[in-house]
Amino acid sequence: MLLRLHQIDKFYPTGEGPLHVLNGIDLSLEAGKSLALTGESGSGKSTLLHLVAGLDSPDAGEIHLGGTNIVGLNDTALAALRRATVGLVFQQFNLIPSLDVAANLAFQARLAGRPDPAWLKVLAKRLGLAQVLTRYPEQLSAGQQQRVAIGRTLAARPRLVLADEPTGNLDEATGDAVLDLMLSLVAETGAALLMVTHSNRLANRLNARVHLHAGRLV
Amino acid sequence: MVWTGLTALLSHWRRRPVQLAMLLLGLSLATALWSAVQAINGEARASYDRAAAILGQDRLAQLVREDGARMDQQVFVRLRRAGWLVSPVIEGEMRFGDVRLRVLGIDPLTLPPQAQQVNVAVGDELLPFITAPGVLYAAPETATRLTEQATPPVRVAEGLPPGTVLTDIGQAQVLLGAKDKISRLLLWPDQPIGRAPLKVTAPGLTLRQPSETGDLARLTDSFHLNLTAFGFLAFAVGLFIVHSAIGLAFEQRRQVFRTLRALGLPARVLVLLLIAELLIFALLAGLVGVALGYVVASALLPDVAATLRGLYGADVPGTLSIRPAVWAAGLAIAVIGTLVAAAQSLWRLWHLPLLAAAQPRAWARASERALRAQGVAAMVLLLTAAGIAQFGSGLEAGFALLAALLLGAALALPLVLTGILQLGGRLVRGPLAEWFWADTRQQLPGLSLALMALLLALAANVGVSTMVSSFRLTFTGWLDQRLAAELYVTARTEAEATAIHDWLAQRSDAVLPIWSVEGRVAGQPAAIYGVADHATYRDNWPILSAVPEVWDRIAAGDGALINEQLARRQELGLGDQITLPGGWRASIVGVYSDYGNPIGQVIIGIDTLVQHYPDVSRLRYAIRIAPGKAEALAAGLRAQFGLPAQNVIDQAGIKVFSLKVFERTFRVTAALNVLTLGVAGLAMFASLMTLSGMRLPQLAPVWAMGLTRRHLAWLELSRGLLLAALTMLAAVPVGIALAFVLLAVVNVEAFGWRLPMHLFPGDWARLAALALLAAGLAAAAPAWRLARLSPSDLLKVFAHER
Numbered sequence A: 001m002l003l004r005l006h007q008i009d010k011f012y013p014t015g016e017g018p019l020h021v022l023n024g025i026d027l028s029l030e031a032g033k034s035l036a037l038t039g040e041s042g043s044g045k046s047t048l049l050h051l052v053a054g055l056d057s058p059d060a061g062e063i064h065l066g067g068t069n070i071v072g073l074n075d076t077a078l079a080a081l082r083r084a085t086v087g088l089v090f091q092q093f094n095l096i097p098s099l100d101v102a103a104n105l106a107f108q109a110r111l112a113g114r115p116d117p118a119w120l121k122v123l124a125k126r127l128g129l130a131q132v133l134t135r136y137p138e139q140l141s142a143g144q145q146q147r148v149a150i151g152r153t154l155a156a157r158p159r160l161v162l163a164d165e166p167t168g169n170l171d172e173a174t175g176d177a178v179l180d181l182m183l184s185l186v187a188e189t190g191a192a193l194l195m196v197t198h199s200n201r202l203a204n205r206l207n208a209r210v211h212l213h214a215g216r217l218v
Numbered sequence B: 001m002v003w004t005g006l007t008a009l010l011s012h013w014r015r016r017p018v019q020l021a022m023l024l025l026g027l028s029l030a031t032a033l034w035s036a037v038q039a040i041n042g043e044a045r046a047s048y049d050r051a052a053a054i055l056g057q058d059r060l061a062q063l064v065r066e067d068g069a070r071m072d073q074q075v076f077v078r079l080r081r082a083g084w085l086v087s088p089v090i091e092g093e094m095r096f097g098d099v100r101l102r103v104l105g106i107d108p109l110t111l112p113p114q115a116q117q118v119n120v121a122v123g124d125e126l127l128p129f130i131t132a133p134g135v136l137y138a139a140p141e142t143a144t145r146l147t148e149q150a151t152p153p154v155r156v157a158e159g160l161p162p163g164t165v166l167t168d169i170g171q172a173q174v175l176l177g178a179k180d181k182i183s184r185l186l187l188w189p190d191q192p193i194g195r196a197p198l199k200v201t202a203p204g205l206t207l208r209q210p211s212e213t214g215d216l217a218r219l220t221d222s223f224h225l226n227l228t229a230f231g232f233l234a235f236a237v238g239l240f241i242v243h244s245a246i247g248l249a250f251e252q253r254r255q256v257f258r259t260l261r262a263l264g265l266p267a268r269v270l271v272l273l274l275i276a277e278l279l280i281f282a283l284l285a286g287l288v289g290v291a292l293g294y295v296v297a298s299a300l301l302p303d304v305a306a307t308l309r310g311l312y313g314a315d316v317p318g319t320l321s322i323r324p325a326v327w328a329a330g331l332a333i334a335v336i337g338t339l340v341a342a343a344q345s346l347w348r349l350w351h352l353p354l355l356a357a358a359q360p361r362a363w364a365r366a367s368e369r370a371l372r373a374q375g376v377a378a379m380v381l382l383l384t385a386a387g388i389a390q391f392g393s394g395l396e397a398g399f400a401l402l403a404a405l406l407l408g409a410a411l412a413l414p415l416v417l418t419g420i421l422q423l424g425g426r427l428v429r430g431p432l433a434e435w436f437w438a439d440t441r442q443q444l445p446g447l448s449l450a451l452m453a454l455l456l457a458l459a460a461n462v463g464v465s466t467m468v469s470s471f472r473l474t475f476t477g478w479l480d481q482r483l484a485a486e487l488y489v490t491a492r493t494e495a496e497a498t499a500i501h502d503w504l505a506q507r508s509d510a511v512l513p514i515w516s517v518e519g520r521v522a523g524q525p526a527a528i529y530g531v532a533d534h535a536t537y538r539d540n541w542p543i544l545s546a547v548p549e550v551w552d553r554i555a556a557g558d559g560a561l562i563n564e565q566l567a568r569r570q571e572l573g574l575g576d577q578i579t580l581p582g583g584w585r586a587s588i589v590g591v592y593s594d595y596g597n598p599i600g601q602v603i604i605g606i607d608t609l610v611q612h613y614p615d616v617s618r619l620r621y622a623i624r625i626a627p628g629k630a631e632a633l634a635a636g637l638r639a640q641f642g643l644p645a646q647n648v649i650d651q652a653g654i655k656v657f658s659l660k661v662f663e664r665t666f667r668v669t670a671a672l673n674v675l676t677l678g679v680a681g682l683a684m685f686a687s688l689m690t691l692s693g694m695r696l697p698q699l700a701p702v703w704a705m706g707l708t709r710r711h712l713a714w715l716e717l718s719r720g721l722l723l724a725a726l727t728m729l730a731a732v733p734v735g736i737a738l739a740f741v742l743l744a745v746v747n748v749e750a751f752g753w754r755l756p757m758h759l760f761p762g763d764w765a766r767l768a769a770l771a772l773l774a775a776g777l778a779a780a781a782p783a784w785r786l787a788r789l790s791p792s793d794l795l796k797v798f799a800h801e802r
Ligand SMILES: Nc1ncnc2c1ncn2[C@@H]1O[C@H](COP(=O)(O)OP(=O)(O)O)[C@@H](O)[C@H]1O
Pocket: A012, A013, A014, A019, A021, A039, A040, A041, A042, A043, A044, A045, A046, A047, A048, B792, B793
């Protein structure tokens, strides 16, 4: 089992006392499989994803990633984990504005110590980015930006891809096209995928789906 | 509506107290440095005016000799008999112990009412005034300095310039050793008709019209211009802070502006409200700034006063008085500065389309075109500087050259840094290093104002310290040459002087007279010295240029040496003729350097001096003796003649004193320099703080991809250091150019001497360390904040609401 969550609790402090966002979450995902995480806006989907990525820590529970419990690891270890194992695609603000497309695409793979120019070339071509490699993020359309983000994540061949409404900022046609690309490329690399979405239509295209409501999975 | 608008606008500052503090601090510091300089200048000018107004010189015409020498008292008698209403005045310098004073002798019976400085002609005051030993009137400060000295009775009189005593002409003639001599004649405003013409009664005299500004004001003009230039530089550097704080506050309130506009507030009213807000801040910061300026000024004034005394013989009191003009000027400059700094933001607001989308980073992302325009402006300014250097002349041209050079360099800086960062990015390997350089380059537009301020401060520092150190090196070498004699002795009377001379004849290697008269040469005040024909001068005198066998010609009474400042100011060269006091002429056979002397100087043979000026006071001698025996001889001299300690001075004593004067001279500029650097550091801090809030979207993806916050914070800190280091590198050549202009143009115009330039890389290293420290401190707070940022703050970047 690549990913296993056990009894995860998460609170946010708010003005009206702590907000119990996640309440005893159990979840697992096998290598090479894809899982959709759905739920209303504000139900805690992003929070869950951030915990899995090691970007934030839960108040209780265990997160086993590739066999190790990442809860309680220090900053440095979590950063190393993000480099080595995880790939992230957010809805927006994915890219490094001061680097051009080529450098953005290669960044994570190089950071992780797994540069692979041949694979990068394939990715750029498949993602339709070959013509815009010297542009900067602000000179790209939203759809192009998302494709760069996907390419960058997959270039590093992570074992787990985490995507938070990767097409939420795009119109439907573009979103579908981008998602198609992502799903087939993820399948080719053999990575597992955990994708947050609030669209049933998109969720149905993955191997499995879970629904988050009132802090619990249903 | 208007009130609601104003409260809505002002509420911004309540939520961002640091930003408000930066704005007010920048403005008050800028105003403070500016006002400090104004207060110092104002104090000095007031005392020059007092000096110029003494005896009504600013209102009364006078009769003087063309060559500035003293005239016989007989001339006065003749003019009175011919019907002229004139009053005699004698003026001269003398020492009471170690206090050097200007002595003014007046005739209370004929003095015009306009010249009445002190009313001595009433009741019991007159008799003691005109009979021996007389009475000295002096300003309170001067009177205090005289309490220890043996002088005639001293009375306090307000309104006299410091360092001046007023006494009866008869007493003054005795004190100055100038029996039956007078310096000038004051003319009553209304003269009787039918008096004999001047040419007939008193040939050789000319009429000098009343003048508002004395010699002092003219001599010291350049010094004050210098200070003003520095004050202005500091002010400009401070405005960089204000500009960036205002720009940020406007950008962050775009949403508020739009809402207010949408609610029906006209653009005109909105702009007026914002101007009102800025005016409130400007007045507030202006008040604090002027008050702070007074603190700075009173800390600096003693040094300035010492400088003016040492360099120009100008007496300026060491304490400040509060001047309304300084307050008004300080507040005005604060308001003007604020409006200048806000002009761009106000202009943009005026043109803000009602529905334009907010672009929080738009102002930070200067377009390529703006950068190019800036580059063109920099080129134009630098070319202008080169043009002025080639064709300009005069002190104003010198300062225009400095301004064009500094501004051009500052404008060119972002372009230069962009180039360097681009190159650096190409040279490094590895994703983080590449990102670091690329990202640093992207930060430039937001930081360029602060970096320009830093460049100005650093370049000014390099320039001024290079000038001062070059000057110090030259000056010390020059002192060694100039002060070749081992001992200097001053007798109290001529009889004593003769006795001392005879006593020394067998006990020393040589006794060389230092005798001089004062007068005007080529229209400016000068001293004429006679020198003996001796190896002391032949071997050591700091000659800049001379004809062959120059000392033989001086000894033969054939020719004169003049100092550099006289040569430069009057454009005199070898072979030119000058007219000396008394009307005789001599040809220039050499020019020598004479640093630190405000007036002109002429050297002729001692015999020639005595022949033309038989009345010359013969009190001072230089003594040559083996250095090891000097101390014993000095003690012997004092014991033999009962001379006060300060009448026998050794070489080392004078050197120490001269160097002390020298160091004090530049302490003020050094202090202004350090303050300017501090302001620049603050500008950098303000910008970095500002940017750090907008940095998160740029940093968050890198963090998500596997960097710790600590690592990112270190990189941010290094970024600040890198930029400061690069700016320092750029500042060195600019500073050297600045030093060159100061040494080769401004000093020549201001003081009349040109100095060779020496470079001191050690100083630069120290300055670089200081700059890095300032940048490190400025970058530390934002970096620290980043390191401690909670993950959820970073995650907000990716949250959907944005
Ligand atoms: N840093 C935070 N501090 C306080 N409350 C937060 C924070 N982040 C998220 N929340 C709250 O937690 C809930 C879940 O947020 P999120 O995980 O972003 O939901 P989703 O992604 O499903 O829309 C929301 O109610 C949100 O307002």
